[in-house]
Amino acid sequence: MEEAMARLDELVSTARRAEEAAAEWSARRFTGRADEGRVVATTDALGVLLDLRIHPVSRSRLDARRLADEILAAITRAEEEAETARSRLLPGLH
Structure with a gap:
C-alpha cells in the first residue's frame, strides 16, 4: 500500500x-525577425500574431511581394521558436 501511495504522490x-510548465509556456511571447531584423513578429505560444513591426527602411526598400515574404518569414520564425520551447518543455515532464 505504501508503494502505491508513493507512486500516486509521484504522479x-x-x-x-x-500544469505549471504549460501555464508558463502558454504565457510566453515568441519573437521572429527577418530582413536583417527590420521586420519583427511576436506571437503567443499557439502562434497567434500579437505584434508586427516593420521598419520604414523595409517599407521603402522592398516591393509588396518581397515585404510579404519577409513578414511571413518573421512570423514563421516566431512560431518555430514557440515550437522549440514546447519541445523542450515535454521531455522535462517524464
Missing part, C-alpha cells in the same frame, strides 16, 4: 509540474 507531483 500528482508530475501532473502539478506539467
Whole structure:
C-alpha cells in the first residue's frame, strides 16, 4: 500500500509540474525577425500574431511581394521558436 501511495504522490507531483510548465509556456511571447531584423513578429505560444513591426527602411526598400515574404518569414520564425520551447518543455515532464 505504501508503494502505491508513493507512486500516486509521484504522479500528482508530475501532473502539478506539467500544469505549471504549460501555464508558463502558454504565457510566453515568441519573437521572429527577418530582413536583417527590420521586420519583427511576436506571437503567443499557439502562434497567434500579437505584434508586427516593420521598419520604414523595409517599407521603402522592398516591393509588396518581397515585404510579404519577409513578414511571413518573421512570423514563421516566431512560431518555430514557440515550437522549440514546447519541445523542450515535454521531455522535462517524464
